[in-house]
Amino acid sequence: MPHRIITLGEIMLRLSTPGYERFINTRSYDVIYGGAEANVAISLANWGESAAHVTVFPTNDIGKAATNTLQFAGVDTSLIQFNEGRMGIYFVENGAMQRSSKIIYDRFDSAFSNLNPDDFNWEKIFEGADWFHWTGITPAVSQSAADLCKAAVNAASRLGVKISADINYRRNLWQYGKGPMDIMPELIKPSHLIIAGLTDFENCMGITDTDYLQACEKAKTMCPSLKYVSTTHRDSISASANDLNGVLWNGETMLESKTYEMTHIVDRIGGGDAYMAGLIYGLLHFDDQNALDFAVAASVLKHSIPGDANFVSVDEVSQLVEGKNVGKLLR
Amino acid sequence: MPHRIITLGEIMLRLSTPGYERFINTRSYDVIYGGAEANVAISLANWGESAAHVTVFPTNDIGKAATNTLQFAGVDTSLIQFNEGRMGIYFVENGAMQRSSKIIYDRFDSAFSNLNPDDFNWEKIFEGADWFHWTGITPAVSQSAADLCKAAVNAASRLGVKISADINYRRNLWQYGKGPMDIMPELIKPSHLIIAGLTDFENCMGITDTDYLQACEKAKTMCPSLKYVSTTHRDSISASANDLNGVLWNGETMLESKTYEMTHIVDRIGGGDAYMAGLIYGLLHFDDQNALDFAVAASVLKHSIPGDANFVSVDEVSQLVEGKNVGKLLR
Amino acid sequence: MPHRIITLGEIMLRLSTPGYERFINTRSYDVIYGGAEANVAISLANWGESAAHVTVFPTNDIGKAATNTLQFAGVDTSLIQFNEGRMGIYFVENGAMQRSSKIIYDRFDSAFSNLNPDDFNWEKIFEGADWFHWTGITPAVSQSAADLCKAAVNAASRLGVKISADINYRRNLWQYGKGPMDIMPELIKPSHLIIAGLTDFENCMGITDTDYLQACEKAKTMCPSLKYVSTTHRDSISASANDLNGVLWNGETMLESKTYEMTHIVDRIGGGDAYMAGLIYGLLHFDDQNALDFAVAASVLKHSIPGDANFVSVDEVSQLVEGKNVGKLLR
Amino acid sequence: MPHRIITLGEIMLRLSTPGYERFINTRSYDVIYGGAEANVAISLANWGESAAHVTVFPTNDIGKAATNTLQFAGVDTSLIQFNEGRMGIYFVENGAMQRSSKIIYDRFDSAFSNLNPDDFNWEKIFEGADWFHWTGITPAVSQSAADLCKAAVNAASRLGVKISADINYRRNLWQYGKGPMDIMPELIKPSHLIIAGLTDFENCMGITDTDYLQACEKAKTMCPSLKYVSTTHRDSISASANDLNGVLWNGETMLESKTYEMTHIVDRIGGGDAYMAGLIYGLLHFDDQNALDFAVAASVLKHSIPGDANFVSVDEVSQLVEGKNVGKLLR
Amino acid sequence: MPHRIITLGEIMLRLSTPGYERFINTRSYDVIYGGAEANVAISLANWGESAAHVTVFPTNDIGKAATNTLQFAGVDTSLIQFNEGRMGIYFVENGAMQRSSKIIYDRFDSAFSNLNPDDFNWEKIFEGADWFHWTGITPAVSQSAADLCKAAVNAASRLGVKISADINYRRNLWQYGKGPMDIMPELIKPSHLIIAGLTDFENCMGITDTDYLQACEKAKTMCPSLKYVSTTHRDSISASANDLNGVLWNGETMLESKTYEMTHIVDRIGGGDAYMAGLIYGLLHFDDQNALDFAVAASVLKHSIPGDANFVSVDEVSQLVEGKNVGKLLR
Amino acid sequence: MPHRIITLGEIMLRLSTPGYERFINTRSYDVIYGGAEANVAISLANWGESAAHVTVFPTNDIGKAATNTLQFAGVDTSLIQFNEGRMGIYFVENGAMQRSSKIIYDRFDSAFSNLNPDDFNWEKIFEGADWFHWTGITPAVSQSAADLCKAAVNAASRLGVKISADINYRRNLWQYGKGPMDIMPELIKPSHLIIAGLTDFENCMGITDTDYLQACEKAKTMCPSLKYVSTTHRDSISASANDLNGVLWNGETMLESKTYEMTHIVDRIGGGDAYMAGLIYGLLHFDDQNALDFAVAASVLKHSIPGDANFVSVDEVSQLVEGKNVGKLLR
DSSP states (O other): OOOEEEEEOOOEEEEEOSTTOOGGGOSEEEEEEEOHHHHHHHHHHHTTOEEEEEOEEESSHHHHHHHHHHHHTTOBOTTOEEESSBOOEEEEEOOBTTBOEEEEEEOTTBTTTTOOGGGOOHHHHTTTOOEEEEETTHHHHOHHHHHHHHHHHHHHHHHTOEEEEEOOOOTTOOOSSOOHHHHHHHHHTTOSEEEOOHHHIIIIIOOOOSSHHHHHHHHHHHOTTOOEEEEEEEEEEETTEEEEEEEEEOSSOEEEOOOEEEESOSOOTTHHHHHHHHHHHHHHHSOHHHHHHHHHHHHHHHTTSSSSSOOOOHHHHHHHHHTOSTTOEEO | OOOEEEEEOOOEEEEEOSTTOOGGGOSEEEEEEEOHHHHHHHHHHHTTOEEEEEOEEESSHHHHHHHHHHHHTTOBOTTOEEESSBOOEEEEEOOBTTBOEEEEEEOTTBTTTTOOGGGOOHHHHTTTOOEEEEETTHHHHOHHHHHHHHHHHHHHHHHTOEEEEEOOOOTTOOOSSOOHHHHHHHHHTTOSEEEOOHHHIIIIIOOOOSSHHHHHHHHHHHOTTOOEEEEEEEEEEETTEEEEEEEEEOSSOEEEOOOEEEESOSOOTTHHHHHHHHHHHHHHHSOHHHHHHHHHHHHHHHTTSSSSSOOOOHHHHHHHHHTOSTTOEEO | OOOEEEEEOOOEEEEEOSTTOOGGGOSEEEEEEEOHHHHHHHHHHHTTOEEEEEOEEESSHHHHHHHHHHHHTTOBOTTOEEESSBOOEEEEEOOBTTBOEEEEEEOTTBTTTTOOGGGOOHHHHTTTOOEEEEETTHHHHOHHHHHHHHHHHHHHHHHTOEEEEEOOOOTTOOOSSOOHHHHHHHHHTTOSEEEOOHHHIIIIIOOOOSSHHHHHHHHHHHOTTOOEEEEEEEEEEETTEEEEEEEEEOSSOEEEOOOEEEESOSOOTTHHHHHHHHHHHHHHHSOHHHHHHHHHHHHHHHTTSSSSSOOOOHHHHHHHHHTOSTTOEEO | OOOEEEEEOOOEEEEEOSTTOOGGGOSEEEEEEEOHHHHHHHHHHHTTOEEEEEOEEESSHHHHHHHHHHHHTTOBOTTOEEESSBOOEEEEEOOBTTBOEEEEEEOTTBTTTTOOGGGOOHHHHTTTOOEEEEETTHHHHOHHHHHHHHHHHHHHHHHTOEEEEEOOOOTTOOOSSOOHHHHHHHHHTTOSEEEOOHHHIIIIIOOOOSSHHHHHHHHHHHOTTOOEEEEEEEEEEETTEEEEEEEEEOSSOEEEOOOEEEESOSOOTTHHHHHHHHHHHHHHHSOHHHHHHHHHHHHHHHTTSSSSSOOOOHHHHHHHHHTOSTTOEEO | OOOEEEEEOOOEEEEEOSTTOOGGGOSEEEEEEEOHHHHHHHHHHHTTOEEEEEOEEESSHHHHHHHHHHHHTTOBOTTOEEESSBOOEEEEEOOBTTBOEEEEEEOTTBTTTTOOGGGOOHHHHTTTOOEEEEETTHHHHOHHHHHHHHHHHHHHHHHTOEEEEEOOOOTTOOOSSOOHHHHHHHHHTTOSEEEOOHHHIIIIIOOOOSSHHHHHHHHHHHOTTOOEEEEEEEEEEETTEEEEEEEEEOSSOEEEOOOEEEESOSOOTTHHHHHHHHHHHHHHHSOHHHHHHHHHHHHHHHTTSSSSSOOOOHHHHHHHHHTOSTTOEEO | OOOEEEEEOOOEEEEEOSTTOOGGGOSEEEEEEEOHHHHHHHHHHHTTOEEEEEOEEESSHHHHHHHHHHHHTTOBOTTOEEESSBOOEEEEEOOBTTBOEEEEEEOTTBTTTTOOGGGOOHHHHTTTOOEEEEETTHHHHOHHHHHHHHHHHHHHHHHTOEEEEEOOOOTTOOOSSOOHHHHHHHHHTTOSEEEOOHHHIIIIIOOOOSSHHHHHHHHHHHOTTOOEEEEEEEEEEETTEEEEEEEEEOSSOEEEOOOEEEESOSOOTTHHHHHHHHHHHHHHHSOHHHHHHHHHHHHHHHTTSSSSSOOOOHHHHHHHHHTOSTTOEEO
16 A cells, blocks of 8 residues: 655746757747655655645646646645745756756745645645655745744644655745744754755754764754654766765664766756655665665666656666666667 | 837746647747837837837846847847846747637736836937837836836936837736826826727726727827827637727828738737837838838738747838738749 | 546547648657547546546556546546556547548557456446446447446446447447447447437437437437437538537427637547537536537637647636637737 | 659759748758659659659758658659759748748759759650650759750650640749740740740740630640640638639640639648649549649648648549548548 | 668557657657668668568558658668558657666557568569578567568578578567477578577577577588678667677687777667678678678667668768767868 | 957858758758857857957848847847848758768858958948957958958058957868968968967968977967967867867967866857857956966857857856866756
């Protein structure tokens, strides 16, 4: 029986220039809908879990299109609210060689950022739920989004739903008068699993250690129910070639994955969300080392697929973990 | 020597579904940049006039792309200001048969709407100018846009620059606490030429006459320097087939154009702006009847061209007026 | 509360040449997934009903893609079975002017045609169901498909689920040793609503009357629970211009719709399914005349949309019925 | 057994803007290879005749691509010569509504125009040939092309090969110091069939009659072996809607075809060549009236197909002649 | 004078997702027609040989399109038979990075698999032929295909036509009740040249040696006329980067080619067929080592070209062999 | 205040096959307009300089399109002349892996090559100018182009405008009866900066030294005002992977840049022009080493962008020089 996983977060209209076109003279944008948390839900639904995404969309055809796109991937959209307002947008320009990829955000005053926390009944939302996933983007968007996140975290904690948080500190957000240290520590506290790099630890938890293991141990002292801490390391040789690996601290051991050389990258956006989804799936199905390996392999495969969503099967990820059929022609 | 024409108004990113795709499942958007007043500037520049557009763009690659697009068409962009903020957007879905075309606006809080009127020196902008064109969309956007429009109209009037105004009442705008009757009458007063239908007359000037000639005469009493009033009549048989004609009142006679049957419409957006540009060009070069005929023919040809901008030559418009080479294969 | 509607039938991969390209030299095919009954389910789900489609897909990525496409449209896919085998295909070449549209079917030996009727538990499928819809295509595909259809019809009849049948006689099918008269009369018997033209009546029910009203009355004598009979009339001036209307006999009156002139047709495939869905929706929500009018208007709008699926809203259909906003530019 | 038909003439690279894009801002050109006489060869090969085209291509990849494109259509390319030089080009902008279609020619100094007549052995080329077809474009290109045409016509006449000529007077050509009256009368003289309108008669044969029948009779007196004269009448309501019919004078009667209303035209280029091919095919297979009807129907269908080449089957043309399956959906 | 080469085998419709799209959400398929043996014929025709392909196509527009595509490449299609039935299909998803390429076959019950061996007169087919090429795919398709293959091999052997066979064992075929060991040994026996790896040797000839040279020598004892055995070695670092080389045993020496590092692979399908064609061409024109080098270089270049067909010139291949102009910009 | 830079040279229509398609079977060409000197002007205008390009276009829509494209990039087009004649064309096929990129030129008899030198008033053109840039392509095109170039160089020299020349010897040009040694030495003489490799030195200046420093010193003796000599070294591992660096001799030191490994090249055309523009910009703004570094980095980034024009910002180039944000995802 599939696990019931609830994700919370904003989804935006992603407009990407085709191929290697630049913003300055593109004549068209490829259209998808993506968001860090929804990308996780899509991976999990695609792998057979029962994933439901909680968000707010505008009550127009753009919001309807985003809803249907989630449904396409098998995500339960029955918990989505519809408000007046606009859909946040991010424009993407795919880098190549030494030229960086660029994102221009146009997300302020979205329907999501203007949500009303009272519209959401978390007791009902978490009925039958096994896992709740949120990221540090949501409380950075607006006060009401932060309030909603807090209500969700509290309810999940109270109802015994395991919580994962991708801390994901975004410098350009947090523009509504609060800083991450005002809000994040309390939100992170009941987590079962967090993804955090050293910058995230510093900005969102005030942990300034430069040794990752020590930072993990300090996080554990602050979050009594914390079981796992993880992060990825990415080495960008160029926009087209990156090396990637991950580590997972399970309170005892700092597990490490192998390092993948990724050349000929197709689309790196969503790579972190693919890792997050892989970790959740892995921890629900495998032992810790296999969970980590699954997560990294899922993230690697994401880089070969256009769009935010990681449409790969459990089999494909597992075979990459085992080094089988890598880069072959499968008939 | 070309005439110097100044236009003022917001330009937005237009995102259109390709072909007859609907918003719900489109995978890409065609990209152009358009705005009612800039569309007029583009036509005039394309016909050899010296057209400069006054607007505010965001200081990012999207704003740069819009600037370059104006330059492509030969519009002088040296008067444009750049602010922090976003580019307004409108999503377009092209209708067909009985199915209507749809526009979803996402223009609030744009860099333009947040402009600072003090950034613009109208004495300098109007140096050497023959004509100033604005529309009723600008004062409907925000208080600061209305203030800028007023400063521009006042300066033009003071400096003897002829003014044209496309009243263009938009019910969905005017959301900043003022109504059109609070602002428009004073702005319209010094006009030389206005485009207005009965609804525009009623909402923006308080003229409730249902006879168009009487409404024109009443407008004239309110606007002492008013020389011309014009409007078009469109009969929509379907999204693909419309009939179009125009009338021009020159204070003495209500001139009428022939009626064009337009079937197999390619893109009707910008049709009104093409008419406006045709009328300005016509009144600068031809007699009144020929000006009207030129304007309607320009608008008809616009319907055959994808995008907001009317890339037709003076020759092509004139030949349509004369009924020459219509729908032929020109080798 | 939405109605629960179950549809049954094969879905195929539709490969259409882009624009007006011909099969002979096309370089790409546009991809959708469609089937007469699934198209009905998609319309109904899009209009807010709870529609579940019963079918069999191959257990490969093509079958998965078709499943997700149904989910996109909001159709419940939890009743779908997966078998070894292939996905049926139909190639589509869009006509223009006097040139006809062409379909090449490549549907034999599909996973659906090789289904096992025992894999379906109709008692469970019909739990909470209000309506069951099937077409004459299914029993024409294979003996096992005919058996499944019979099991479904019997169960629906037994459980008091209303049944609609689009007779839809297809000369090119029926290749497994049975003819329509061997099978269809019994299947049609418990219907509440049928769509049938004179050819369908003759081939599938043995009714040879050339007067439509008499044929309807005769059908009623053969099908005691029959409440409605309907059909559309299409006049093909060219591939680009058709006239369309519909009639609905409710046992008392032969209601007629207005006739729509459809010029600039975008895609006529699925027009009949849009009508069928409109009729089901209409009979569930409106009086008989309004149901018919809704069905015809829904079918007309379908002709303006690429693909089999009729992504129009109830509002759009209703406005066309009322003659409001037809072919306009809606801002 | 198929008839052996030899065609002679230049083929150019056709670069067409996609959809209704204009030259001014198109970002891509659709590529085909076309020429009046080769278009005839393609039609005839497509209908099962043995058609060989004689031309000269540059010895580069563009010439190779054009060769292969002819082979695609089944045209025998073994008689083609390859020279240094360039491929002539024509740029095409598809009109819509009242806006005309435009062709910009860039064909001077092509490999074909610089051909050496001695490279062609007409005795060998005409081995087994039944028919030779040329147009008035070839002698208008250059002196050497005119010389080649003359050698071909003389050989065909000497060897008893039937000759058809599409007079096709082009004002923009004839730039090498000769006029049509210097060259054409002698070339036309041995024709079996000519296509000529009144303008062609006047410019290329000096026949100034304004009555078409009289002009035909005068042409017959100048060309003793002339058996057939034909032309089409096209009424351009707009670029998207034309009426078309044809007449064929067989020395006795002026036969007329029905008039086709063509709306929603896809691509009118090659329409005349489709007519020419239809007439040749028709006269080889049918009686005179049926030949004319076949030619007009073939031309009508061409207007529904993108590109110069008329990829329709004999069946499709014949069904249009008979009014069967017009604009239907054929399954 | 070109050599006359006859190839035999099925051609399928290849449907490839564009770019790096996956099956799950592609909206279009790129269309080509390919088959292992026809790919060889296309290479040889493109290099100036007289290549004729023997196959069976359905008698519909898809079969016609495939025929014309072969003609485009200069392949003689006059020996092709047309039957009722369907065209086999293979769906292709291009891999990237660590993600494998995938092929889904949908080829059962094709017109080819249902061919009638009596429809082919091999005496006539082999008139003037120098070489006959077949692969192990054909006898794996169906009994009648195996019978046809046997008739062809026997006739070629009897008539002194040199035979090459690409053993090409396909585990997923052989579903009609026979295994490769029932059929292949006899078919391979009269070969002049075979391409076989160790797996092919084991499955199709029962040779279980793991030393390639010993396997070759054993094959020679089984096939008295065998002159050459060859195979390629491919090392897949990823879907985007492979290393490739080849060996050729001429009965005396095991010749080896250099190893090419292929990064940024565009399309690897057809790479083996390009090698096969290169070997045939090479053995007809060069010494053994040069033949091998030509074959490997031809295969390398194939990987840079979209589609199955290897549209490179003899010059391009030869220059790569010589290391000239590799990866330059040639003006 | 921006520098005023005048560039002179032909612009051609560039027609590129999409992706990795070959000329032989491409169905479309991507369209841009490019030329060595105009590419330099575009870079400089894009970086904020006042760049005006001097050229001759045909007086048709193709010439208009090219003009507007320059305007898009901010280049001053007011100095352009329009003549009868054609636009030169170059066809581009993008290489991949070991397969080379190919250019087919079709530029003879262009409007530019037939220019009249008297149409240009260089005194006026150079009003306020700081820099004049030309290349060795222009005098190679035709006698009149060489004459124009000479007039320009003389005027620049006389008026104290700094001159840069990209010697750029093109073997395929120089077909009008003069060789480079007849013309180039005199034209190069007044240069401030030249770009020349050893081949250029030999063919255009008669300098046969194989030591680059010695060649530079010899050039200096021939050109008294010569201040800088520069060139790039490119190592083509494959069409997809090149190494690139540059050297700059400032009369004292031979400065060297770092070597960039460029893999996953998108479009290498215009790479040299990007270098040239970078050098001019660098020498106007930075010290010599920084100028060189800026030039090489600008050239590297060009390889990541489709088309001839290098749409990168000064910031992006500078960051690459500093090794910051290389190949990252910038949010």
